Amino acid sequence: MMGQLPADQNQLFYEFSLESHVPEKHMLRAIDRFLDFSQMREHLAAFYSDMGRPSIDPELMIRMLLVGYCFGIRSERRLCEEVHLNLAYRWFCRLGLEDQVPNHSTFSKNRHGRFRESGLLRFVFESVVERCIELGLVGGDGFAVDASIIKADAHRARGFSGVEGTDWHRPGRQSRAVREYLDALDNDEQAVRAHEASRKAISLTDPSACWTSALGGPAFYAYSTNYLIDLDAAIILDAKASTATLADEARVAREMIDHTEQRFALKPKRLAGDTAYGNAQMLGWLVKEKQIAPHIPVKDKSEGKEALFGRSDFTWDDQADRYLCPGGKSLKRRRRKFKKERVGITKKNTIRYRTSKLDCDPCPMKEQCCPNTPARTIARSIHEDARDVARALVTTEAYAQSRRERKKVEMLFAHLKKILRLERLRLRGPTGAQDEFLLAATVQNLRKLAKLVPSSLPEVPLVA
Numbered sequence: 001m002m003g004q005l006p007a008d009q010n011q012l013f014y015e016f017s018l019e020s021h022v023p024e025k026h027m028l029r030a031i032d033r034f035l036d037f038s039q040m041r042e043h044l045a046a047f048y049s050d051m052g053r054p055s056i057d058p059e060l061m062i063r064m065l066l067v068g069y070c071f072g073i074r075s076e077r078r079l080c081e082e083v084h085l086n087l088a089y090r091w092f093c094r095l096g097l098e099d100q101v102p103n104h105s106t107f108s109k110n111r112h113g114r115f116r117e118s119g120l121l122r123f124v125f126e127s128v129v130e131r132c133i134e135l136g137l138v139g140g141d142g143f144a145v146d147a148s149i150i151k152a153d154a155h156r157a158r159g160f161s162g163v164e165g166t167d168w169h170r171p172g173r174q175s176r177a178v179r180e181y182l183d184a185l186d187n188d189e190q191a192v193r194a195h196e197a198s199r200k201a202i203s204l205t206d207p208s209a210c211w212t213s214a215l216g217g218p219a220f221y222a223y224s225t226n227y228l229i230d231l232d233a234a235i236i237l238d239a240k241a242s243t244a245t246l247a248d249e250a251r252v253a254r255e256m257i258d259h260t261e262q263r264f265a266l267k268p269k270r271l272a273g274d275t276a277y278g279n280a281q282m283l284g285w286l287v288k289e290k291q292i293a294p295h296i297p298v299k300d301k302s303e304g305k306e307a308l309f310g311r312s313d314f315t316w317d318d319q320a321d322r323y324l325c326p327g328g329k330s331l332k333r334r335r336r337k338f339k340k341e342r343v344g345i346t347k348k349n350t351i352r353y354r355t356s357k358l359d360c361d362p363c364p365m366k367e368q369c370c371p372n373t374p375a376r377t378i379a380r381s382i383h384e385d386a387r388d389v390a391r392a393l394v395t396t397e398a399y400a401q402s403r404r405e406r407k408k409v410e411m412l413f414a415h416l417k418k419i420l421r422l423e424r425l426r427l428r429g430p431t432g433a434q435d436e437f438l439l440a441a442t443v444q445n446l447r448k449l450a451k452l453v454p455s456s457l458p459e460v461p462l463v464a
Contacts, residue, residue, distance in 0.1 A: 018091040027070065028092040030450035034131055037062065043123055047114040056102050061110060062124060063093045064102075069443040072421035077104040111427075111435060112176065121435055125239070125442045126263060132235045132445060133264060135453055139232035142295075143268040144406045145256070145277060147224040147242070147249040148413040151424040152209035152433070154221040159211075162199035168207075177428035181207040184430075206428040210244040223425065223433040224249055225416070227409055227441070228256040230266075233452060234408040237266065239441035241433035250282045257290065270295050272402035280349065283390050284383030294390045295402035309369045311378060322353065323378055325369065329359040331378055350379040416440055 022029055037059040044058055067089050068079040083089040084101045095101065115121060132138055160166055168178055196202055201211040201219070209221035226249060228238040238256040242248040253273070261267045270293040271277075271286060278299040286292045300311075314331070315324040323331035331353040333344055344351055360366055360375045370376040381387060393399045417423045422440050425433055 016097065018087055018096070022088045022091045026088055027447070027450065028067070028088055030455065031066075031070070031446045032092060033455065034128070034446060034449050034453075035063075040120070040123075044114060044118055044120065047118050056106055058110070058114070058120070060093055060095070061102065061107060062120070064089075065107070065439055066443060066446070067092060069420060069422075069439045070447070072419065074421060074426055076107045080104045116431060116435070121438045121442075125438050125445075128442050128445045128449075129235065129237060129264065132233075132449060133266075135449070137233040137235050137448070137452060138230045138237070138266065140230065140266045141268060142231040142270045142272065142402060142405065143228055143237070143257070143260075144231055144272040144402075144409045145226070145228050145253045146274065146406070146409040146413070147226045147252075147276070148416070149212065149214055149222045149244050150225055150417075150422065150433070150437075152203070152206050152221040152223055153425050153428050154203040154205040154209050156218065156220045158205055159201050159203045159221070162196040162202055165193060165196055166202075166204070175205070175428070177206045177208065177432070180429040180431060184208070208243070208430050212244045214244060223430070225413075225433075225437045225440075226252045226256065227412060228253070228260060229409050229412065231272065231402070231405045231408065233448065234412060235448060236412065236441045236445055237264070239437045241430055241437050246276045246279075250277055250279060253277055253282070254285060257292075268292055270398065270402055272296070272406040274406075275299050278390065280381040280383040280387055283386040284381075287386035287389050288383075293393060293398075294386075295393060295399045295406075296390060297394070298387050298390050300387070307368065308371075309365075309376075314378060323380075325355060325376060327359075327363050327365055327369075329355050329363070331355045331376065345382060346379070348379070349382050351382065353378045353380060412444060415444065420444070 040059060040062070048055065064079060064083055067073070067083065068076070073079045073082055080101050080103070083093055083095070090097070090099075129138075168174070168182060199211065201221075203209050203211075203221045206221060209223060211219055212222050213219035214222075222244045224242045224244045226238075226240045226242055227236055229236050237260045240252050240256055242252045257268075257271070267290070273294075273296045275297045276299075278294075278296045280299075283294050283296065283298070286294045286296075309326060313326050317324060320330075321333055325331060332355075333351055333353055346352065355376045357374045360370060363369070420440055420443065422436065425436055427433065427436055
């Protein structure tokens, strides 16, 4: 006999448990094993008043944000709808069937207020990293660093040329992102003009975003997300936002290495990176100050064009402080004496070594060496010894291993964009970008914990 649903649903009492309706292998159940926000209230206590109506529980908002970034729910309005409808989301957020979901505007108020002032998102991220260290997922022997470009929430057509300039104090221009941009320049009009003159294009929506075409195709406004990972299990040890420029990415890499050493007492023996980190200053800092082996390709433009001698054809004599050319002539740092001693270091932190015109004119190899100049000149970096160390490491097996393992950070960026759907930012300004990158990195580490730590282990809650 064909069955039929009852005509009404007027049952007076129901017996229902959210716990029984969340599958044992659900991602949120696996992540929840490592979360305990018991210390978060102490961290936020100074940012809440002792009187007045109770606020929405900050733990609830953090749990909802983790759900959103874990499942690629980019809109906070949609996140509230999904938490309202999805039983697993309600269970993870500790909401019963009858509990109300906070309004989406609550997130903006707290993010730009208490969460940012207290550094809560970094507090939660670093608590997750500490949990990874406790469980042995961080070896500390080898790190990798890299950056990936993320589009900013700024239309490419709504901007102006840096040469033109604009009046940021016009009505309607003082958005939160604009105020942050001006505060970074101390609201000094001359400093703002000088900064803007050096840029090709500036967004009226998010002036701190960088105009770039690094991905090919039309240019757009963007930020870079910078990751420092441990190579054992690809745990993210630090995540920072920066402008989409190579110089800024190298600076942020140094800051992340310093911060990781101070915060977690972790200092790697080797660092893997691409050519963006192979500049002389970065290599000098790694080798001389940090004693870290740079498994990084050297950024070198000293090799000559085809059929011309490059720097590798010249022999360096460290004791005599000179180069020897293929013809056996000397390239010296100084060829005449000055009354006032000169340092001899250029603005690019290089020392110029020159040969004599008297040696070059009769040389039969002049056409292969300096056909268009009277004498040959070589610019040697003040960090050339560190560059030599990096060049020597290229032939080692450890370097080859680092090059293979460095792909782990590229996989994290692919996961960030394709699975977590963070291809374009929703928040504006450097702090908005930083908030998004920290939340995404926190979720990636939590997912890694859920994957690598079996559920049979005793549950030791993460203190955040």
